[in-house]
Amino acid sequence: xxxxxxxxxxxxxxxxxxxxxxxxxxxxxxxxxxxxxxxxxxxxxxxxxxxxxxxxxxxxxxxxxxxxxxxxxxxxxxxxxxxxxxxxxxxxxxxxxxxxxxxxxxxxxxxxxxxxxxxxxxxxxxxxxxxxxxxxxxxxxxxxxxxxxxxxxxxxxxxxxxxxxxxxxxxxxxxxxxxxxxxxxxxxxxxxxxxxxxxxxxxxxxxxxxxxxxxxxxxxxxxxxxxxxxxxxxxxxxxxxxx
Amino acid sequence: xxxxxxxxxxxxxxxxxxxxxxxxxxxxxxxxxxxxxxxxxxxxxxxxxxxxxxxxxxxxxxxxxxxxxxxxxxxxxxxxxxxxxxxxxxxxxxxxxxxxxxxxxxxxxxxxxxxxxxxxxxxxxxxxxxxxxxxxxxxxxxxxxxxxxxxxxxxxxxxxxxxxxxxxxxxxxxxxxxxxxxxxxxxxxxxxxxxxxxxxxxxxxxxxxxxxxxxxxxxxxxxxxxxxxxxxxxxxxxxxxxxxxxxxxxxxxxxxxxxxxxxxxxxxxxxxxxxxxxxxxxxxxxxxxxxxxxxxxxxxxxxxxxxxxxxxxxxxxxxxxxxxxxxxxxxxxxxxxxxxxxxxxxxxxxxxxxxxxxxxxxxxxxxxxxxxxxxxxxxxxxxxxxxxxxxxxxxxxxxxxxxxxxxxxxxxxx
Ligand SMILES: Nc1ncnc2c1ncn2[C@@H]1O[C@H](COP(=O)(O)OP(=O)(O)OP(=O)(O)O)[C@@H](O)[C@H]1O
Ligand SMILES: [Mg+2]
Numbered sequence: 066x067x068x069x070x071x072x073x074x075x076x077x078x079x080x081x082x083x084x085x086x087x088x089x090x091x092x093x094x095x096x097x098x099x100x101x102x103x104x105x106x107x108x109x110x111x112x113x114x115x116x117x118x119x120x121x122x123x124x125x126x127x128x129x130x131x132x133x134x135x136x137x138x139x140x141x142x143x144x145x146x147x148x149x150x151x152x153x154x155x156x157x158x159x160x161x162x163x164x165x166x167x168x169x170x171x172x173x174x175x176x177x178x179x180x181x182x183x184x185x186x187x188x189x190x191x192x193x194x195x196x197x198x199x200x201x202x203x204x205x206x207x208x209x210x211x212x213x214x215x216x217x218x219x220x221x222x223x224x225x226x227x228x229x230x231x232x233x234x235x236x237x238x239x240x241x242x243x244x245x246x247x248x249x250x251x252x253x254x255x256x257x258x259x260x261x262x263x264x265x266x267x268x269x270x271x272x273x274x275x276x277x278x279x280x281x282x283x284x285x286x287x288x289x290x291x292x293x294x295x296x297x298x299x300x301x302x303x304x305x306x307x308x
Numbered sequence: 309x310x311x312x313x314x315x316x317x318x319x320x321x322x323x324x325x326x327x328x329x330x331x332x333x334x335x336x337x338x339x340x341x342x343x344x345x346x347x348x349x350x351x352x353x354x355x356x357x358x359x360x361x362x363x364x365x366x367x368x369x370x371x372x373x374x375x376x377x378x379x380x381x382x383x384x385x386x387x388x389x390x391x392x393x394x395x396x397x398x399x400x401x402x403x404x405x406x407x408x409x410x411x412x413x414x415x416x417x418x419x420x421x422x423x424x425x426x427x428x429x430x431x432x433x434x435x436x437x438x439x440x441x442x443x444x445x446x447x448x449x450x451x452x453x454x455x456x457x458x459x460x461x462x463x464x465x466x467x468x469x470x471x472x473x474x475x476x477x478x479x480x481x482x483x484x485x486x487x488x489x490x491x492x493x494x495x496x497x498x499x500x501x502x503x504x505x506x507x508x509x510x511x512x513x514x515x516x517x518x519x520x521x522x523x524x525x526x527x528x529x530x531x532x533x534x535x536x537x538x539x540x541x542x543x544x545x546x547x548x549x550x551x552x553x554x555x556x557x558x559x560x561x562x563x564x565x566x567x568x569x570x571x572x573x574x575x576x577x578x579x580x581x582x583x584x585x586x587x588x589x590x591x592x593x594x595x596x597x598x599x600x601x602x603x604x605x606x607x608x609x610x611x612x613x614x615x616x617x618x619x620x621x622x623x624x625x626x627x628x629x630x631x632x633x634x635x636x637x638x639x640x641x642x643x644x645x646x647x648x649x650x651x652x653x654x655x656x657x658x659x660x661x662x663x664x665x666x667x668x669x670x671x672x673x674x675x676x677x678x679x680x681x682x683x684x685x686x687x688x689x690x691x692x693x694x695x696x697x698x699x700x701x702x703x704x705x706x707x708x709x710x711x712x713x714x715x716x717x718x719x720x721x722x
Contacts, residue, residue, distance in 0.1 A: 123637055123715040144641050150715070151639020162634045162719065166324050176638040178313050223638065 068135040070230050070262045071097040071120060076129035078115050078285075089115040090126070091285040099230070101296050102257040103264045104273040107282035113266045116282070117235045120264065121156045122146055134230060151180050155224030157234035161216045163208040169195060169219045170204040176227045194222040198252055214245025221252055232256065234265040238272055250275050257300045275300055314644060318651035321624070332620045333660035336695050339613030340664025341671065343606035343691040348672045348681035350599030355682055357595055361588050367556050368454050369563060370582040372545040373400055399571050399578055400542030403530075409548060414566050417559035420450035422547040423530055425538045427501075432479075432487060432526065434498045439486035442524040444500065446533025447547075452478075454549035457527070462494040462509030465529055473531035477505040480525040481513045500526065503536040556585045603687070610691060613660070614698030618705075621653050625706040632710045633718030645711040646704070653703020654696060661695040 078090040089112040097103055105113050118124040119131060122138060131138045133153055141149060150156075155176075163172045173191040182190070195204050198218035208216055217237060224232055234253070238246040254275055257263055265276070273279050274293070277300055281289035294301040322329045406423035409415055430444040445451070452464050465476045477498065484493050493507045505528060514522035534540045550559035560583050571578055625632075632645055665688055672681040710718065 118716050121637070123719070125714065144643075147636070147639050147641040149639075150637065156637055158719075162630075162637070164631050164634055167320070175635070179635070179638060179640045179644060181310075227639075 068132075069096040070099050070101075070134060071095070071264070072130075072132040072135075073120070074130045076116070076119065076131065077127045078112070078119065078124075079127045089285050090119075090129075092129070093282075093285070093287055095280070095287065097231075097262060097264060098296050099262055100257075100260050101262055102253075102275070102277040102294075102300050104276035104279045105264065105266045105282060106268065106273055106279060109268075111282040112285040113282055114235055115285075117233055117264070117266055120231075121154050121233045122150050123156070147179075151176055152227060153230050155227065155229040155232045157217070157220050157224050157232070157237045159236035159239045161208070161213075161220045161240075163216055163219055163223075165208055168205045168207055169200060169211065169222075172208070172219055173223045173226050176223060180227060190226055191222070194226040195219070197225065198222045199248065212245070214241050214248055217241060217245065217249055218252065221249065225256070230262060232261055232263045234263070236266050236268070238267065238269070246272070254300050277301065311647075314647045314651055317648045318655055321628075321648065321652050322655060325624075328620060329656060332616050332656050333663065335613035335616035336610075336657050336660025336699075337613075337664040337667065339606070339610030340661045340691040340695050341667040342609045343603065343694075344665065344668035344683070344687050345671045345676075345681065346602040346606040347599060347687040348668070348683050349676050349679055350595070350602045351684050352676075352679045352681040354592060354595035354599060356679060357591055358588065361584065361591060362456070367550045367553050368584045369548040369550065369556065369560055370545055370584075371401065371548065371563065371567070372580050372582070373542070374578055374580045401544075401546055401579060402542055405567060405570055406543065406546050408566050408570055409546065409563060411566070415559065415562040417551050417555040417562055418548055419551045420448075420454055420549045422448045422451035422454055422549075423543045424451065424545045424547055425530065425533055425541075426544045427533065427537045430501045430526075430537060432483060432498050432500045434487040434493075434496065437487045437489075439483055441483055441500070441526045442521065443526070444533065444537065445525060445527045446530040446538065447527060448530060450549065451527065451547060454547050457514070458512045459509040460512040461492075462507070465508055470529040470531060473535055474529060475503065475505045475532050475536070476508045477526055477528040478509040478511060479507055480511045481523040482521055483524060483526055484510050500528075501537055505532070553585065556583055607694075610694060611698075613695065614657075614702060617653060617657055617699050618702030620656070621649065621703040622706045624652070625649060625710045629710055629713070629718050629721035632713070633715050633721065636713075636715035636718060642711045646707050649707030649710070650700060650704055653699040653707070656703075657695045657699030658692075661692045664695070665692060 073093060073095050076090050076093040077088070080087045080089055093112075093116060105116065107113050115124070119126050125139075133149065138146070138149070163169075164175070167175075170188070170191055173194055174187050177187040177190060192201070192204065195201060198221050200215060200218055200222065203211060203215060208219070211219065217240070221234075221237070224234075232253075237253075238249055241249065250272065253263055253265070257277070263276075265272070267273055277292065277294040277296060277298075279289070279291045279293060280287055401423075403423055406421050409418055409421045425446040427444040427446070431438055431440050433439075448470055449464050449466055451457070452459065459478060462478070464478060465474070468474075469476050477500065479487075479493060479498075487493070487498060488496070493510060496507050497504050498507060499505070511523070511525070511527070548559060548563055550556040560581055563581060564577070567573070567579060568577060635645060668688070669683070672683050675681075713721075
């Protein structure tokens with residue numbers, strides 16, 4: 066068997082100093098295999114986002130090890146870390162985080178620009194990614210001309226466009242209505258079916274039901290790790306999920 | 309990630325805030341244009357002063373008596389002037405003094421000596437026209453060369469004319485215009501304070517320097533003027549031309565030695581020597597200070613423009629910290645972020661600087677306060693260099709700080 070896509074050991078993250086010190090993660094160990102679809106659940110403040118930011122190499126843990134594809138992230142210098150974020154990880158934020166005054170296409174192209182991809186290929190791949198999320202008609206719209214659901218789909222396209230091994234999504238449906246949520250989940254299901262590894266955070270059981278595996282965090286520790294479907298199989302999606 | 313992409317991001321960043329970018333550019337534009345223009349004005353005024361001094365003659369020393377009123381040619385009309393003689397034990401300058409200075413052994417650095425008497429406000433008349441000549445000079449032919457007064461029409465007068473005390477005269481342009489209008493004056497007779505003189509030549513136009521009209525002059529042989537107008541008294545001044553530019557200082561020393569001996573001077577001399585070279589030095593020092601002063605004022609405006617860039621870059625970077633976080637999250641290396649903001653700052657200052665240079669170039673084509681500005685190339689380079697330097701330095705600081713943030717820190721920034 067190949068190395069897990071993602072492997073964390075005894076991850077600890079503390080914020081602040083002295084009396085104000087918060088232990089957001091208290092020793093989290095986790096392995097995610099290639100092709101898995103993991104939903105992380107937990108109460109507000111349980112450390113889900115903290116964990117996700119570390120997995121996306123956006124933040125550094127206080128202690129503990131973190132490997133992506135077997136490579137130790139902690140030992141990488143700043144430039145390699147940037148390359149890693151660019152090539153291996155796609156990140157979808159709860160608040161979309163698109164760059165304003167830049168068209169959907171330009172936003173999706175952005176990771177490719179930093180990845181050094183040529184202009185023509187960049188455009189083709191960005192258009193393809195936008196088509197995949199059903200936004201072929203909206204490529205020249207700027208974020209403020211798009212609905213929340215459309216913006217989140219642009220963000221998903223941006224996360225996908227570099228074909229990363231790992232897709233991380235922090236409450237991707239948290240700001241969306243039912244219909245948009247369904248759109249985004251359908252896209253994630255398709256991606257999972259095509260073999261992409263996905264980790265997402267959610268508060269909603271309906272969303273978690275799409276995942277092959279559900280992890281529950283309480284106060285910075287994993288209290289439950291439940292498999293709903295085999296890693297190799299298709300996601301247990303319920304088409305047209307009702308609330 | 310190449311330079312073109314960085315440039316494109318920078319342009320997009322600037323165009324997103326057109327008004328702000330334009331105003332920042334304007335600040336730098338004004339600063340750069342001010343530096344170049346004011347330095348050019350300083351240089352222009354210094355050149356025009358230098359030219360005025362040079363117009364007085366090259367490598368010359370002008371010796372004049374140091375007691376006021378001495379020489380006694382003060383009376384209007386000048387005709388009756390005469391020997392008022394020395395008032396103190398000070399001795400006036402005499403023709404003998406001038407002769408002594410021509411001694412090759414005592415004053416080897418002296419090329420020519422021209423004794424000068426002047427009669428203020430002599431009235432010249434030709435036919436019905438009359439004109440009060442501001443400066444009537446009686447002297448030797450060497451005077452023309454020493455004081456840089458070339459003849460344009462006709463001839464000078466010669467040593468013969470001096471020896472024979474012929475009543476010939478060379479007129480300045482203004483006098484000619486007043487008396488003759490368009491008629492050719494050479495060969496005509498003019499009467500100067502009632503004495504007839506034959507016009508032999510016309511001086512080349514010198515132009516006015518300040519309030520004084522350098523063309524309102526008439527030059528005649530020394531004895532002719534003495535005979536008819538000023539009397540055979542002391543000299544108004546002696547113009548000494550040195551053998552070369554480098555010799556003026558030695559010539560001054562030699563002249564001082566000769567005169568001190570003749571006048572029996574022990575402590576303070578009874579004459580003054582005006583050295584063209586030292587005058588020039590003093591004046592160029594003064595105008596140099598003036599130019600530096602102007603440049604300092606201009607540099608302050610450039611600095612203010614630079615602070616404008618710094619301010620805008622600080623605001624821009626702070627405002628776009630989230631954007632920086634997003635870019636880092638999708639894998640932008642630190643260098644690309646830094647490059648983008650540095651490029652923005654450089655573009656602002658470079659465009660502002662170049663426009664400033666254009667404005668300054670246009671501005672120097674016009675006379676400012678009566679002075680024709682003269683572009684100083686080094687000021688152009690300096691102003692441009694400083695403006696770009698300011699952009700890079702002060703734009704770099706906030707950009708570097710933002711580019712060094714962890715993505716999550718930048719993303720959380722509000
Ligand atoms: N930058 C920070 N500085 C200090 N404390 C922080 C910081 N970020 C998070 N925390 C704390 O760490 C703990 C975990 O926060 P985290 O954002 O991971 O929670 P979460 O599970 O994502 O919550 P939610 O579901 O509300 O998003 C919380 O107690 C929070 O107060
Ligand atoms: Mg969260």
